[in-house]
Amino acid sequence: MARARAYNPRxxxxxxSLGEEDRWMKLARTVPAILMRIGTSRKAIRSTMKAIxxxxxxxxxxxxxxDHMRHASEHLxxxxxxxxxxIATHAEAGHVFVHCAAHLGDLLGGAGAPWQAWKGHRADxxxxxxxxxxxxCRSGGAVEAALDVCRVVEGRSGSGxxxxxxxxLRRARDDVxxxxxxxxxxxxxxxxxxxxxxxxxxxxx
Numbered sequence: 001m002a003r004a005r006a007y008n009p010r011x012x013x014x015x016x017s018l019g020e021e022d023r024w025m026k027l028a029r030t031v032p033a034i035l036m037r038i039g040t041s042r043k044a045i046r047s048t049m050k051a052i053x054x055x056x057x058x059x060x061x062x063x064x065x066x067d068h069m070r071h072a073s074e075h076l077x078x079x080x081x082x083x084x085x086x087i088a089t090h091a092e093a094g095h096v097f098v099h100c101a102a103h104l105g106d107l108l109g110g111a112g113a114p115w116q117a118w119k120g121h122r123a124d125x126x127x128x129x130x131x132x133x134x135x136x137c138r139s140g141g142a143v144e145a146a147l148d149v150c151r152v153v154e155g156r157s158g159s160g161x162x163x164x165x166x167x168x169l170r171r172a173r174d175d176v177x178x179x180x181x182x183x184x185x186x187x188x189x190x191x192x193x194x195x196x197x198x199x200x201x202x203x204x205x
Contacts, residue, residue: 020103021103021104024103024104025100025104025201027096027100028096028097028100028101028104029201030096031096031097031100032197032198034092034093035090035093035190035193035197036194038089038090038093038190039187039190039194040187040191041086041187044079044082044083044086044132044183045079045180045187047076047079047082048075048076048136048176048179048180048183049180050075051071051075051076051079051139052173052176052177052180054068054072054075055068055069055143055172055173055176058072058169059169059173065161066151069143069147069169070147072172073140073143076139076140076176077140079136079179079183080133080136080140083132083183083186084133086129086186087126087129090122090125090126090190094122097118101115112200112203114196114199114200114203115196117196117199118193118197118199118200121189121190121192121193122189124192125189125190125193128183128185128186128189129182129186131179131182132179132185132186134179135175135176135178135179135182136175136176136179138171138175139171139172139176140172142169142171142172142175143169143172145168146165146169149162149164149168150165
């Protein structure tokens with residue numbers, strides 16, 4: 001249950017005394033903190049690296065191939081869910097900043113270099129995030145297909161690890177490496193967005 005916030009009459013009085021311009025600027029100043037929080041998060045990267053580690057364990061051989069691949073699948077799902085949440089938060093922050101700029105006009109220097117840099121890095125982050133989700137999905141699909149192959153041949157006398165499962169594992173490893181590269185790109189672009197947003201907000205001070 002969410003904790004009830006104590007009523008603070010002084011804070012409410014101060015906020016009500018703000019002009020419309022000040023209120024929009026106050027809202028715009030929440031954006032850099034959001035960008036820094038999601039830009040420095042390593043949750044998706046950690047999950048992806050755990051999936052890579054599980055795939056390496058599967059490649060080494062032994063009877064635990066299916067177990068390692070199941071662990072890889074779980075970590076890939078976790079990474080995909082995390083990047084989906086990050087994308088949603090990133091989009092919300094961007095919409096807020098654009099909406100504030102529409103109300104504040106020249107105060108945020110919509111035609112200036114910092115604003116244009118922010119737009120460019122925002123677009124980069126969206127592109128990298130799209131690529132990361134694509135490669136995570138492809139890798140997850142290859143892992144699940146490898147598990148299906150193993151289930152089909154499971155129990156056959158003298159059956160070792162199927163060649164098709166080996167091929168699918170190689171594809172999954174290639175794809176997850178590309179996903180990790182894209183995730184690094186997401187972090188880099190969002191951190192640059194943070195600095196751009198800070199510049200936009202402070203250029204006229």
